[in-house]
Amino acid sequence: MGLVRAIRDIRTIKGLLTGAETEARGTGDDVPGPEHLLLSAAALPDGSAARALAAVGVDAAALRTAVAAVHADALAGVGLEAGTAAAAPALEAPATGPMRTSPQAQQVFQRAVALAKRSSPAGLRGVHVVAAVAELEHGTAVRALRRLGVEPDRLLAAARAGDGLPG
Amino acid sequence: MVDLPSVPSPEDPEAALAAVVALRRLAAQLEVEAVTEAVARGWTWASIGEALGISAQAAHKKLAAEVRARRGR
Known part of the structure; x- marks a missing residue:
């Protein structure tokens, strides 16, 4: 792996995980799950996750509302x-110690990294997280997508079509 | 099994499991709020742990930072 790409990937990973933690704690969850990774991916500067979501008519705000x-x-x-007024309040203490994620969020992250290695151009982008979440069958992220009328398969197809993902 | 009103049918595991997730989140939220109130009323971590059925150390480790942040606002 080239040094420049390695540094870029580290920045992407840091942004992705920090963003997921912020999304989780903002709704009172102390451990990020796939839905928080997806929301964080949508805000990454490469824009690929937001494009894949937009292709199926979803944006971060709609997804956040659907999760709630x-x-x-x-x-x-x-x-x-x-x-909705009684929605879980944000956690207020700053996150400390090593970051924890749900096993499903770890699975999504590892799958996204694996997809990134095989895609062209190589390098981790938000769309890899979208594709990894879209491969899940159960859980809050999948239920939120379905609530928005989006079958995960359709999101996966949009992710593959838009950004050079491996089939 | 607890006799709750309109519990999702066990024949719909997807909905029943989603309810478990939502109840866990609600329980965690209630726990933080209840413990914050208890600390404000002078409860010790030993008493809080005893009431929650966990050790004082476990209660403190899990909740002290969040309680401190909420009481400091």
């Missing part, structure tokens, strides 16, 4: 009404 709605719907399903 998935949890609220699930609570309503057990007889607990959690209005």
Whole structure:
């Protein structure tokens, strides 16, 4: 791997993980999951994740709202009404110690890195995270996408079509 | 099994598991709020741990930073 690309990848990874942590803590989750990685990827400066999401009619704000709605719907399903005003408040303490992520977020991250190595041009971009999330079958991220009328397969196809991902 | 109103059917594991996730998040939120209030009322970490069924050290490690941040605002 070229030095320039290695440095760029490190910057991307730092931005991705820091952003995911901020997204998670902003909604009261102490550990980021795939949905937080996806939201963070959408904000990466390379723009590829936001383009793939836009291709299926989704932006970060809609995704964030859908994630909150998935949890609220699930609570309503057990007889607990959690209005949007009662959405989980942000965690206020600064994150300390080594960053933790859910096992699924780790899986998504590792898959994104693997896709990045095989794509052209090589190098980690937001779209690799989108593709890795779109390969999941269950969980909050997938439910949020479906709530927006987007089947993960369609998002995966959009990600592959837009940014030179391996098939 | 707890008899909750309108529990998602066990025949729909997807919805039932999503409910578990949402309840976990709600429990974590309630835990932080309840412990912040307890500390404000002078509870010790030993008492909080005892009430939560965990050790004082575990309660402190898990929640002290967040409680401190909330009380300092």
